[in-house]
Amino acid sequence: MRLRIGIDTGGTFTDMVVIDEHGKVTTSKSLCTPHDYTICVEACLEIAAEKLGITVEEMLNQTVSFAYGTTIGTNAIATRTGAKTGMLTTSGCRDVLHIARGLTRWSGLPESDTKHMAATVKPEALIPKELTREITERIDSTGQVVCGLDEEEVKQACKELVEQGVESIAICFLWSFRNPEHEERAQEILTNLYPNIYSSTSHQVIPLEGEYERFITTVLDNYVGPKTKNYTTLLSSHLKRMGLKVSLLLMQADGGIAYADTVQPVASVHSGPAGGVLGAQTIGKLLNYKDIISTDVGGTTFDVSIITNHEVTYSREPRIEKFNTLYPTLDIISIGAGGGSIVWTNPDMKSLHVGPQSAGSSPGPACYGVGGTAPTVTDACMVLGYLNPHSLNGGRMRLYKEKAHEAFQEVADVLGMDVVEVAYGAYEIITAKMSDLIVGMTVRKGLNISDYILLAFGGGGAMHVARMGTMLGAKKVMVPASASVYSAMGLATSPIVHTYQKYDYQMLPITADTLNRNLGELDRKINADFERDGIPEKDRQISFYADMKYSLQINAVTLEIPRKKVYTEEDAAKLADLFDTAYAKMYGEGSGYPAAGRAVVSFMAKGKGEIYPFKLSASVSEHVDASQALSGQRQAYFKDTGFVNTNIYSYERLKSGNKVEGPAIIEAEDTTMLIPPKFVAEVDAYRNVVIEALV
Amino acid sequence: MVEKTKLDPITFEILRHRLEEIVAESYYTLARVSGNAVITEAGDHEESIMNAMGDTVMVGGGIVEWTGCLEDAARYISQEYEDNPGIHEGDQFIMNDTGIAAVHHMDIQVLKPVFWEGKRVAWLNCAGHMMDVGGMQESGFVFGATERIQEGLCMKGVKICEKGKIRRDIEDTLKYMTRQPDLFMLEIGARIAANNAAATRLLQTIEEFGIDKVLAIFEELPEYSEKLIRAKLRTLPDGVFRATHHFESIREDEGYLTVKCALIKEGDSITLDFTGSSPQSKGSQNVALPGARSNAECPFLMMLGYDIPWNYGLWGVINWVLPEGSIVNPSPLAPVSTNTPAGAGYVMIGTVTDCISQMYLCSDRTEEAYANGGNAFHNPNMYGTGKRGEFFITMMMELMICGGGALAYRDGDNTCSNLWTTKPQVTNIERAEEHFPWLYLWRKEAMDTGGPGQYRGGTGCTNAIISYGIGEMGVHDMGLGMEPRLANGLAGGYPAPNVKQIVYRGANLKGMFENGQLPRTPDDIPGHREVKPLLHSFTLNPEDAYVIYFGGGGGYGDPLQRDPEAVVKDIHQEYVSFEEAKRTYGVIVDPDTQQVNWEETRNLRQEMIQERLTLGKRE
């Protein structure tokens, strides 16, 4: 039996999925052990093996792919506990990280926060000036050497930095992506002198224009590199000892997996959220939903990502904390809206607001009874009868309905409204904010929401998603069986992904030679990677893209170019039309200015390699009647009906094929699903709950 | 009579958020479509929604300096052009008249009326800076102007779009009158697209909520903002807070010019009184009335209105005293093109910032006060033959990363501030070199450029370039603060240092490069050294080098009260030199251990206090 394993470390839990070749899924879960993550991985393996009735060794022996999502890099940055990193840079560029284009003061903040100048602070640079060395060398924008590399200076700088105790050295020169000669030579000098110092160069990490973003991406790579490499090496050898025969695969921020020894460490940063998106993508492939809006309502934030035609989208401005980077990263937009968002009022104005301040998990919503007194969205859901008045998480956590009421009383008194009216108002406001975000994201991409299915991950999402669907005009919404497991399943079923980019700014018309040369080079790199990975040619799927713009415009559009072995002049000539059409679709007719000329900025190739095709087993059932899962009734409040008697179902006891008509509430261990009146929920073959409006 | 709809607090909040999103839609569309680095990389644009009469209901947070002008434009068109040429569905209007609604002629606004069931219900405005508007001088900044008519293109709300299409006659005229016709039309297209994107969402909102509710939010939101600002004003101390800023006149015969501001706050009323400012200048640093108000509102919005929706209800509470015939309210014929950034408009921002900070310092919210930062700078506009043989004109964007002013409890932020905007950023060196014919020698944080104080002002930057193209390059520098020190400190902090620009003639660095040498400081650059004045035009030849120091932020508090450990940290990070540590902060640092010599520091500081008591006189 061939097995595929996916393990995802989140903030609290490590989740694991094993899929056998018949598509049978086995899951396990254990608490994270941040002091040594190999412990929780091992715990998961043991639980899963036990469920399968085999030993861990037997299980690992049969494993054909083992994919792992780590938070090591993300944590190292969040806690500023990465490697002591030095930097070699072009003469005159010592302060690139300190100046940070002036934008780290506000980058990533919500608009409302940026307006408050007195409260915005520029964060400290990751590398102090004492650990940055300027090197005499210069290349110009065409790749010509203006001033040769001073090799003695490189040696001296490396010596000094090593004496100062650095563990890694980032090598970041201007225009290295045009001509990597100097960066390569400097790294060679460093490695010859100090083979144990971790080092990556900017052209190797991300060969794109823009020194601040390229340098900070490279510096982050050096900052997390030693820790990430050490940990994955440790885990690999550990797993090998336990019986794993294949190499460890790692999750990357671009939503793909790759063999650990080939992954650029910075690529593993922020791969956590990508796991969820991958989960959504997996559901899409499984159930043939090609267009998905994936949402996640957590305690403090609401995250959205969009999958179109089964493809995830990359962020145009990827960011790690307040640092704008360049590494391919899934586009996940986040706003401060979640279960913990605080409901507040300005007494003078008699206005009602929700968030962005959050009670988080401490002091938490009032109804948690752990010290929070401010009313939150979770408290609103409690007042409205959506949440179980006694407990959450299958009884593991007690809730206090009266505290939610008390918390709302003050706001209600100020507004002269009753508690329920205010709670419903808060629920409407937060749901409208979430919907507004989604509208903005789709409009800016020229997408039509009604083509999409809305997915709700996260503990809180299932209480908002049906209402959100109505506000957005989405036809179908879905609550996946288990969000955390889908993320691990995404890992277990994901193909290997390799992405390469090449900067080559050229005005149209370009020749077929330009296409063949650039795309050919990227194609060869990807195929070489797949050779090394052992992926046969028939299982590789490679797509080509070009970033294009009107020459005077700064922002580019990523255009897919149909892949060919050899491009003709005719193909090259077609680019202009393809681009014009894509641009007009994205920004509206007449927003481009073709008379100013069109330019290609860079090329990209993305390769997907199937390690082993997967399928899942589905339990098909015709039992529409869900009465076996009915666990009781309670009063719940809806817009048009007010409080009504509402059936409560236990998700655990629902079977595939069951239908539940609204108003109803389905309680699962980690989420509560709200089926409003005139909606119907159906449990599908994979135990996802699909909610649709009755026509 | 139809009963007026009164919104419940829930619908109010949902619609308020929706209007924010609609403005954001417009902001993002312009930023993505535009081809002008000043917009895409410096955020020099702003968008708004106005009611049918042109009063602002919601404005985004772009270039805050123009906020007031946006509604002046819509009000003017509503009042003047209703009958002739008429305002119809599918129309858009172009406006840049400084006498009506613009800070300077480069700020081109495009306005779109929005109709519902045949009736105009709103205006949308999308405004941004253009790199050229024809006239006597490339860049639109006209140093030699003595009359406004010399300052280039002036559109008083001309109908550029009719029935959704750009009018060919207007397009041809605009192209003829400007130096970068293609870029100009691209920018107009970007504004049209931004307005269309916002209009689509506004119309969807009307469909979803009904026109009555949308009209109700248009009315209630400004009322809401007014109530909030008045409530906030009532919590602040009553008083008169004053600032006087002097700056160099472009006209040598005028010496220097002055903006004086008094902020009078009583109860919930606020007056900005500019009495005592210089009489109208003969040169182009005047600011016309709409621009004057709009500039002065900029710190009011950022410092007092940051948590209140931005609309006419908010800034409508300000009472204005702008004396006629003065530099802040000149005759309609007076030239105004350099008022921002190198004239009265920009300096007004600094004075109002000072006054509001003084008010906060007298309150229990001292954390809201900050010293000025980025008031002094150079802003070279460069033009000539581009890398691909085309005519180019652009701005060197380092003025966006001046040092921020110090606060009452911490140092100012280094290299990231500008008075106009909440979201400054500078172009990458590589982006600039890809598109423009120069090569950077350095872009660094400049030592000792933050105003000294108990809390240091943020450090400014310095850069150096050589011309690196096919031919010579023209430079029109815009700048302030080469002699007067403009980014003044607060409560005992010093103003930030002066700015400077130096051209090294015949430096011929290419020879040095070939010998494996790259200059890292001005001392490394050979050639004949020419210090160039502000607001000056000159030519940069291929063998020349050009070095600029941009401004820092003012300090807060007595520098002798600065923690000596903080001074040492500044020395290590090269924000402060050993010399200034000693001369200004009275801190002696042991050159071997790089640590504070506490005894010598105590003695020196005591001596410096004694010197003050000796030098200081009673008036």
Added chain:
Amino acid sequence: MITWGNIRIEKAAKKGQEEVYSCVQCEHVLGPTTEDWKKYALVNKAPLSKAQPLHLATHSGRFALREFYCPNCGTMFEVQMLATEEPNVETFKLL
């Protein structure tokens, strides 16, 4: 009690007493708040080149840095750049 930087505004404790400015550092009473506190401070007109690197300074003499000190302890209350001969600017006056 209101403070502005190193200056304290002390309200009259009793009827008939004056509201006065004093120094936060040394508690020296400067004088009644009916006048600008600058009248009670020591003033020094320093050249513009002070407190900045000399290579950036210019020296026309049109302007000066006007420094105001506590006459008792020498704490610098305020420094302003003004034309050499123009009158003081009353930075704040509470009503």
